[in-house]
Amino acid sequence: MIGERKEIRAVTRLTLTLLLLALPALAEKKFLNPPEVSRPNAPFSSGVLVDGTLYVAGQVGADLKTGQVPEDFKAQVRNTLDRIGIILKAGGMDFPDAVNVIVYLTDISLFPQMNEVYTTYFKTNRPARATVQVSALVGAAKIEISVTARK
16 A cells, blocks of 8 residues: 555656646647738737737838838837837737847947937836847848747
8 A cells, every 4th residue: 555655656757747848849839910010921929929029020120000110220220129029028028028139230339329219219127139230131231039928
């Protein structure tokens, strides 16, 4: 009888351990493609929500109405962050929920202008961030931003 109890406890522990190890694989993925910012046949999702964490795909500053990238750099930054805001909202989040941001600039000398606009969206308790210069972005874009957020 004592041996049977030990065996049952061992099986129970093993079952619980296997269940805990399998939980990440069971996490539901929700693909977010708000119509305001998503292209119908894009080869990616605008955002993916997994287990309370939202991964926002890189966004550029194309105007939400015209789809054109404005020449004015600060307008590009605002448009980019507005697009990100729409995706965050679709995931039930907002800018204060951002934990990591990656900014890609085609010209690092634009960094101060980017920061000027950026800080109006990320006002306090700002997320971790990396900013890198790249040789080119899609179309006329001078900036692309991706965000990871968590409630």
